[in-house]
Amino acid sequence: MKVTLAMGNGGEENLELIERIQKFFHNDYLQKAEDATPLDGIEKPVMTTDSFTISPLFFNGGDIGKLSIAGSCNDLAMMGGRPLFLTFGLIVEEGFELKMLDKILNSMAKELKINGAKVVAGDTKVVPKGSVDGVFINISAIGERQASLSQRNIEEGDVLLVSRDIATHGAAIFAAREGIELDNQIQSDCASLWPVIEELMENVDIKAARDATRGGVAAVLNEWARARGLTMEIDEESIPVSEPVKGICEILGFEPLVLANEGTFVAAVSSKEASRALEILKKHNPNAAIIGKVGTQYPKKAILKSPWGTKRFLDMPSGEILPRIC
């Protein structure tokens, strides 16, 4: 069965579609079925919104549903926020397979559980064929801050870490789009980061964290350098990149540092906390690594140091690297 325009008409078919969707997200808030949902008091609220338009909708390591929940909850987590409530807007193309829609909704529900968050409001629109590419999802999410993580806390001497090997999402999507087949399929890192951030916050005085989505690790480092007027000094050798990702990057001429991630973050901690932070990160992914430190020599720049003793700027990525990867 396919989604029809009638399912967006506000009538009987519309109700059926809404019920079909609701059963994936069943909770007390949704059950009230009011025009808007009253929420309980939230201390130190933190809020975000994000839209998801990825092509292909299903990829190795996830789908648009998983990506949308993980992506928006990760934004909260990076600010030290425990994800609590989400709303979503679903825009579906006429003719989209209902079975596929169920699969996406199921992924969303699974990812919500990992974050301990609830959907409290939703909206669905069906648009004529060709108006969107399958499904677009917008999510707004609100959480409660457990610690004040912020780029403002970053200082000279801090140590920079990544939570796992980088660039798998960008590489997986590109391989899928270009029909590049590899012996070892690259799996997107698409994942919720709240569990690892929560454990990290409980054990380490973590100053800042940012998930390295579009623009990759390079974008995060440049944003931090600019925001603080400091230098992010990275040892090229220490950046974890898997062999298949290196291979794709060689073929297509990309740098892993600018490719997108969907479940990888960069963290800044004081130097005395670094080894403890690494220990915790490694429990979640053995490829986590210390990649560099914060200096002052080149204000507002990220610097890449080669193993043969030279250095260069690590530039902010620009232009069209990959359209619609998230």
Next chain:
Amino acid sequence: MRGMEVELKELYERFRDPEAIKALAFKIEKEAQKLPYNINIMEVCGGHTHTIMKYGLLQLLPKNIDFIHGPGCPVCVMPKERIDHAYILSQKEDVILCTLGDMIKVPGSLGSLQDARSRGADVRFVYSPLDILKIAKENPDKKVIYFAIGFETTTPMTAALIERAKSLGIDNILYHINHVRVPEVMETLLEDGKARIDAFLGPSHVSVITGSKIYDIFAKKYKKPVVVSGFEPVDVMQSILMIVRQFNEGRREVEIEYKRSVTRNGNLSAQRLMEKYFQRRDFRWRGIGDVPLSALGLKEKYSHLDAEKVYDLPNNPIDDHKLCICGDILKGLAKPKECRVFGTACTPQNPLGSCMVSSEGACAAYYKYGNIL
């Protein structure tokens, strides 16, 4: 792809091996102490400029060796009036304009192809010219125009596309040919004489096609050492060492460092294919000016496939921005940082001149990698 993976791994482990790079730096340092005078090496190809900047190789070299960045960046040397051709063609009714990579973002006087696309033109970029066969087959009622750019590296692919289209009976592809050649522009720079070029780092991929024999004239007539180098940092360091040794041993020769791909005679079947469809023509190089017979165009008998002949396109030269010194940079007379607008009014996002537009351009490489010394 297993075979490919092994090769790739070898590439980035062997030819980017830190110990090898350090050892070569040490050898160059030692050998360079014997140099009778400071030497300027021109790396002809933008790919080498990129390697030198990306891997910070200048930081490893002694003070008496310097690099002059050459004109070997296909997008950088495209004059604005020809970029305008692409824009104008893309605006024609029932036209799909196809081109390679960076070309899509270079602004001419009317805008870039990216701008054309946002105004509704059907502009597509392809990884391989042969992808155009599929586009042409799927759109029989449209004219597909291939805006072909590049040095000898990409020229055989264009010839192969023409040949394949002919044998498949696909007749809705037209060609706008901007294939340029390396030797004539190298000679122009030497004849110009203003820049002190002591030796050349020969292009990698161009030489795979042409063979190293095209550089004989530079060693024989102009007494300049030429070393054809691969694109990896170990290749470039090894090639620098070979050049320094030529000076110290009083030799002026064409040598091949990139032996894993380049021979003296090159790829003969690719050369035959090029000769079948193309003939030499004059070309106006952005920043450098008119260089006789330095480019290729379609032969007379294929003029019905030639977009420049089929459509009426303006050919008045359009000058670069007054403050831009790309001409001097391409000729080896100035370095990007000597330009007043470098990194301020001229950035990769808003380039004023040719060397900032393509990622292979010298200004773009300096901007991106910082030229930290």
